[in-house]
Amino acid sequence: MKINTSVLHLCTFLLAFSATTYAQNHNSEKPVQTAIVEQNLDENSLFDQTLQKIKKEVDAEIARGIDVPIPKDLAGGYTHERHKKNYATAQNAGDLYRIEKDEKYAIYIKEMLLQYAEMFPELPLHPEERSYARGKLFWQSLNDSNWLVAMSQAYGSIYDYLDKEERNQLEKDLFLPYADFLSLENPKFFNRIHNHSTWGNAAVGMIGLVMDNEGLVNRALYGIKNTNISEDARDDDGGRILKPGQKAGFLANLEEAFSPSGYYTEGPYYQRYAMYPFIMFAKALEDKRPDIKIFEHKDGVLIKAVNALLNLTDADGDFFPLNDAQKGMSIYNQSIVIAVDAAYYYGDRSPGLLSVAQKQGRVTLDEAGKAVAEAIRSGEIQDFEKSSMNLSDGPLGNNGGITILRQGKPGNNYSLVYKYTSQGDSHGHYDKLSFSFYNEGEEIIQDYGFARFVNIEPKNGGGYLKENTTWAKQSIAHNTIVQNETSHFEGDFDTGSNYNPELYFSDFAPDDIKIVSAIDTNAYTGTKMHRTMVMLENELFQNPVILDIFRLEGEKENQYDLPFYYQGQIINTNFEINTPEQLQKLGKENGYQHLWVESSGKAAESNTKFTWSNNRKFYTLTQVLDKNDEVILARIGATDPEFNLRRDPVYISRKQGVKDALFVSVLEPHGSYDPVTELGKNSFSQVNEVQVIKNTTAYTVVEITGYDEQQILFLLSNKEVSRDKKHQLTINNEEFSWVGPYIVINK
Incomplete structure (x- = not known):
């Protein structure tokens, strides 16, 4: 008899899936989050489509074998890209292990982490000296933080699969010294208001949550105390220098870098980049430290930030390239996939976000992604409306x-x-x-x-x-x-x-x-x-x-x-x-x-x-x-x-x-x-003429004439901006009256 493997997979998936966020509740008395065991997902859901795509990618990497090269390259070089591929694959393998409980994914992560643990104790600073904060695996500590954020999730996924001796080895030789390196040994990188620091804070905090290390978590949340950072530490990638007594850490970055409306001071390109550590650490905190109420912090600014970002895009979903920005960066970036799913799940379940997720074509492999996929499948989707x-x-x-x-x-x-x-x-x-x-x-x-x-x-x-x-x-x-x-x-x-x-x-x-x-x-x-x-x-x-x-x-x-x-x-x-x-x-x-x-x-x-x-x-x-x-x-x-x-x-x-x-x-x-x-x-052109009728310190009046000789008059108050202020102006013996800072008149 021929077995329908897709149906078999689906049944296994529905029975075995007990996904949580990356931080496993292995040593916590708090019960795990609700397991994803609903019987109404199907193989055509966006969740399962994402699962199959990631599984194909991870299986291909497992077949190629693990390579942990000695670092030597800048961005784009082999060693740089290999270590990036390693942490991305390990993170995805962790998701697959949580969902399918297939031991090959746990073995893959364990073997990779053990190789890194063997390398790290003797690993010097990266040979390239361009960064103000050189890394170990990468030329800058920023990329090392990317690595640790992802590997924290991978480690959390297999924490209970590993025995105590293996966990002790990984934490003693790899994770603890890596966290100290990114923070205590690099205060000019860690103690800032900047996207670099947010990544460093999240990296230290997330591995701290997996290890139940309260000291690391507090260091991540509140920064390093009693550290001096000189002015010459800043360069093109540096952030705002903290003054004595000024707050640092993840919460300070959340409070200082975002406006109440959710705009990120560095601009949408770097907001997109920073949203990954902001959201991933927030999800982990929501799971392990719900007392912090991170998604309610600063009047729910993280959820507002997602909506602000989506509004800072053109009709194709590309971000407006304000400040330092690469054109073409868009809502299809993985950071925005994570942010949209989290904003839907932890926010007010806005149906407009579902249309964005549908365009993105994938979801996160956790409760947030499941909720989005189910809502799309059940027809709750609405257009995300952009307005002035x-x-x-x-x-x-x-x-x-x-x-x-x-x-x-x-x-x-x-x-x-x-x-x-x-x-x-x-x-x-x-x-x-x-x-x-x-x-x-x-x-x-x-x-x-x-x-x-x-x-x-x-x-x-x-x-x-x-x-x-x-x-x-x-x-x-x-x-x-x-x-x-x-x-x-x-x-x-x-x-x-x-x-x-x-x-x-x-x-x-x-x-x-x-x-x-x-x-x-x-x-x-x-x-x-x-x-x-x-x-x-x-x-x-x-x-x-x-x-x-x-x-x-x-x-x-x-x-x-x-x-x-x-x-x-x-x-x-x-x-x-x-x-x-x-x-x-x-x-x-x-x-x-x-x-x-x-x-x-x-x-x-x-x-x-x-x-x-x-x-x-x-x-x-x-x-x-x-x-x-x-x-x-x-x-x-x-x-x-x-x-x-x-x-x-x-x-x-x-x-x-x-x-x-x-x-x-x-x-x-x-x-x-x-x-x-x-x-x-x-x-x-249909504009026949534009004339300045009046321009003083008090008023500017502009007249636009179309080719049919119809005219538009725009009157602007240059001093009084009150919406209740009454204005009266005589132009060419004609009197105009209005209330507020401006008026448009069709003549």
């Missing part, structure tokens, strides 16, 4: 923030990301009041992200390139004002860390208007920057347009540059441009040395218009500039002998020799092109 929102920055939510404006319809769904955050620790950029703009998942006005090729060994061992400092962090690399070719705060980290812009106001209530306004008075001494961005939907336009009002008040005459890093091909301009026979650099330093001037010219007498195409759609930037203003078309790539930078284009409008300045711009998506029919539709 403010996300505050800073531990108390008073250090600026991020605003996302969203408007449009399927096929043309727009997102504007406006950044007025704090510095963002060492991964922050000098880009106050900058923005980026998306149509669906397409970058229209881009943020560069970082200059790094992660895990590509030929590019600086996968680490940060020098151009990350000389270009990517500099203000000219972003879509914001640059004064006198000098970056915000003169590119000084400590100065930038002391200040942040302030939200002036925002309003998302009207269906046709989404607006945000913020002010900065510290990026440049003696200069006030005030930028207001309006996403405006109106019958005059095919799609929502962006009205960008950037006001500057200076104490002395300055040069102001406003770049727009557009993506696509130039279609048309209405200003004369001069193309040099030989390319020249735009400047000498602060990022200007990395820009080739491809052409330049004077602004048009009326409006300056610049049209380009991207992904078969058209975009026009219409600006109100003075006749003496300059327009520069440039491209990244100068002073880059190793071709570390992308050759992306930029449009820059420049004002020189002025104290106060006003840049008014309208960014307009319009039309489309079909390469099959070779027909372009609405390829011309």
